[in-house]
Amino acid sequence: MITQGVIKQGVYFDSVTLMNVARRITALEGIGDASVVMGTRENKTILESAGLFVSDFSDATDTDLLISVKAENEDFARQALDLVDTALKDVSVSADGRKSDTVRSLKDAVERLEGANLVLISIAGRYAAAEAQKALDQGLHVMLFSDNVAIEDEKRLKEEARDRGLLFMGPDCGTAIINGIPLAFANAVKRGNIGLVGASGTGLQEVSCIVSNLGGGISQALGTGGRDVKKEIGGIMFLEAMKALFDDDQTQCIVLISKPPDEEVLDLIAKEISLTDKPVVGMFIGADPETVARAGALPAGSLEEAALLAVQLSMGKPVEDVQAILQDFHSEVGSLAEKFSPGVKGRFLRGLFSGGTLCHEAQLILKEYIGKVYSNVPLSPDYYLTPDHKGHFHTLIDMGDDAFTAGRPHPMIDFSQRCKRIQEEAKDPETAIILFDVVLGYGAHASPLDELLPALAAAHEHSPDLLFICSVTGTDEDPQDRQAVIESLRDSGVIVMMSNYSAALLTGHIIKNITS
Amino acid sequence: MIERVVFGDVLPTGVFKLHSRFRRVSNFASVDGDMVFVTDDPMLMAGHAIQLSQNIFREAEALTITEEFVSTGGRLIHRKDHPVYSSCVSFAGIDFNDFETRLNQLPADYGHLFPEDSFLYVLDPERCRLISGAFDQQLARRILDGAELLLAGQVENGVSLLSGSGKGLTPSGDDFVAGLLYAMHYLGAKNRLCMDKRARQLFDISKGNNLLVNSFLWHAMNHNYFQTLKNFVYSCTRSGCVSQALIALLALGATSGADLLSGYIFGIQHRIGI
Numbered sequence: 001m002i003t004q005g006v007i008k009q010g011v012y013f014d015s016v017t018l019m020n021v022a023r024r025i026t027a028l029e030g031i032g033d034a035s036v037v038m039g040t041r042e043n044k045t046i047l048e049s050a051g052l053f054v055s056d057f058s059d060a061t062d063t064d065l066l067i068s069v070k071a072e073n074e075d076f077a078r079q080a081l082d083l084v085d086t087a088l089k090d091v092s093v094s095a096d097g098r099k100s101d102t103v104r105s106l107k108d109a110v111e112r113l114e115g116a117n118l119v120l121i122s123i124a125g126r127y128a129a130a131e132a133q134k135a136l137d138q139g140l141h142v143m144l145f146s147d148n149v150a151i152e153d154e155k156r157l158k159e160e161a162r163d164r165g166l167l168f169m170g171p172d173c174g175t176a177i178i179n180g181i182p183l184a185f186a187n188a189v190k191r192g193n194i195g196l197v198g199a200s201g202t203g204l205q206e207v208s209c210i211v212s213n214l215g216g217g218i219s220q221a222l223g224t225g226g227r228d229v230k231k232e233i234g235g236i237m238f239l240e241a242m243k244a245l246f247d248d249d250q251t252q253c254i255v256l257i258s259k260p261p262d263e264e265v266l267d268l269i270a271k272e273i274s275l276t277d278k279p280v281v282g283m284f285i286g287a288d289p290e291t292v293a294r295a296g297a298l299p300a301g302s303l304e305e306a307a308l309l310a311v312q313l314s315m316g317k318p319v320e321d322v323q324a325i326l327q328d329f330h331s332e333v334g335s336l337a338e339k340f341s342p343g344v345k346g347r348f349l350r351g352l353f354s355g356g357t358l359c360h361e362a363q364l365i366l367k368e369y370i371g372k373v374y375s376n377v378p379l380s381p382d383y384y385l386t387p388d389h390k391g392h393f394h395t396l397i398d399m400g401d402d403a404f405t406a407g408r409p410h411p412m413i414d415f416s417q418r419c420k421r422i423q424e425e426a427k428d429p430e431t432a433i434i435l436f437d438v439v440l441g442y443g444a445h446a447s448p449l450d451e452l453l454p455a456l457a458a459a460h461e462h463s464p465d466l467l468f469i470c471s472v473t474g475t476d477e478d479p480q481d482r483q484a485v486i487e488s489l490r491d492s493g494v495i496v497m498m499s500n501y502s503a504a505l506l507t508g509h510i511i512k513n514i515t516s
Numbered sequence: 517m518i519e520r521v522v523f524g525d526v527l528p529t530g531v532f533k534l535h536s537r538f539r540r541v542s543n544f545a546s547v548d549g550d551m552v553f554v555t556d557d558p559m560l561m562a563g564h565a566i567q568l569s570q571n572i573f574r575e576a577e578a579l580t581i582t583e584e585f586v587s588t589g590g591r592l593i594h595r596k597d598h599p600v601y602s603s604c605v606s607f608a609g610i611d612f613n614d615f616e617t618r619l620n621q622l623p624a625d626y627g628h629l630f631p632e633d634s635f636l637y638v639l640d641p642e643r644c645r646l647i648s649g650a651f652d653q654q655l656a657r658r659i660l661d662g663a664e665l666l667l668a669g670q671v672e673n674g675v676s677l678l679s680g681s682g683k684g685l686t687p688s689g690d691d692f693v694a695g696l697l698y699a700m701h702y703l704g705a706k707n708r709l710c711m712d713k714r715a716r717q718l719f720d721i722s723k724g725n726n727l728l729v730n731s732f733l734w735h736a737m738n739h740n741y742f743q744t745l746k747n748f749v750y751s752c753t754r755s756g757c758v759s760q761a762l763i764a765l766l767a768l769g770a771t772s773g774a775d776l777l778s779g780y781i782f783g784i785q786h787r788i789g790i
Binding site (some may be wrong): 012013014015016018019022026033034035036037038040041042043045046047049050051052061062063070124126127386387388389402403404420 | 535536538539556557558624625626627628629632633649650651653654655657658677679680681682683684685686687689724725726728729759763769770771772
């Protein structure tokens, strides 16, 4: 190993940038160790003890940045130092080499991109309402990714958007597909005649992907933000999005996805459904199917069933077939469970999710099979985990919850926390199954297996009898190559299911088998 | 149009030139080494800061600050027209035992929220096993040595080992020392002692050539609290939601918030400086 280093004089980068750069170069081929620190006297002493000091550092001062690498040879060292140089030179250069077009205001942005009629806003919540108002004033549709927007502001902005004939998706809207263009966290789905309205981001992703993978296609996928169907907002945008799809010639079938709406909102949805001839599927997660049917929609018991129904409808096939398909599917899952149950050690399930809706849906499915499930987002307040989020009994954790994401990237983007947790759970002899989701698509981790596979290998080495069950939300057209992801996971001993529903169902069967 | 402007309560006056610029913060320094910063994030607000909801100073290369106004590039904002951020924290009337119980419980309850490479291992040595990389391992050894010296009453020697050590724009050791300085404010209030002289000694040992670090420590020595830290302290002294305030504090920098908090808890647990 050789040690090489460079000094950057009088440059300042925030701590997160510095540490990310250090991590990136440490992971490079041929690099044994690396460090990026300010040139204080104390750090120079530590670098010496760590074998990362080079003579050029002697004259560096507190305000200099010292970068050093331990590499197998000079070529590897040079490549690593060049990478640092590039990474620090201009953080605003995008991956394809183009410099970001920086604008200072919405007005500038609109002037820069002639014809734009939709704005995606992702800024601190406290300022988001003001920016959204400006967008409406300019006649723009809005997708508001930001959360922490006051509910009064949400209602006011949505009423105004409705009055102006504009869409207002959000706040806290993470997924939409408009005219085939995925926005924020969304997938490369086939275009078709199924329109989606969702107050749930990963719910929209899961349904749109299953539809696409089954050969169907999406006309539009409109997010509304999770609060839209609550009493305070009154479903303003959910209803507007439904109307937009009813009026859209390309859309022949509509799927509605959300947690159970407020009663009054459900009445309004029912009234709206009664005004269209287009078939509507309702997936109000956890809602009584009779309530959904009463609203005039075909009730779906899972995101997968909603997708199946929609595809059948869009292809003009009888929806009754879906029940037969699900029946066969249940038998298959039961057989799989019989196959995997005998070798399982441990008693409890640990679920580690990046998608909030997927975590919620899994709890609902598992409740039928294994009873109480503890969570940081439980179905009942009785089943809250303690603040340290340690696994207790059967546990499902939404790692996209604020407690895990403050100051850190979302687990769909950064797998490090989940990988760490996988290894921790594997060390617990009571753990029988680790259930997790992998959500692909735009915005998600570009290469999730780089982080996931080493963690799974380490966990497997420690607990060879542990079962890993996972669902992959994505399409073959997604940038991450879904098939390759699935194959690699299977090669690593993971049982990969094609939907969140099926993964949870299989898990429920196995836990039931081993505990009965 | 300026929508909202807030001035810090210990804003220095003078002519300040751009020192460094980050996504949410622009730092300005005077020839005397005083620093001020401009931010659009109220959670980052501090006594020596100006908060603007629209950062009209984003492109500014210099600021002039007087008792009456702040100006740059022909723009002028009268200070009297705008609210003032108070960087003071008062411990009057709090239940000290309850406060310390809450603090001491944090590493056990919320240790998983701290970044792996933060100085939490000073409070929870088990975490040392998670550390990889030669620099980090040597750093950990140095920090634990420094902590031992602090515990042995050799505060100056301990702080000498800690300050300037570590990763980040403000080295982690300095964040930890800032935590110790804030802890001394609490300990002074609890024990009705004036800790100013002791704090000054620690500051003098710690300060170096990095203006950002010096400014950070200076304000810690003078118990000027930034908003996120203030929220955290109040959440522990009152029946507030500790977890939310903690999460916000830990989100500062890569490990800065966590390192500061580790120093704060360590300082209070071990009555550093008394």
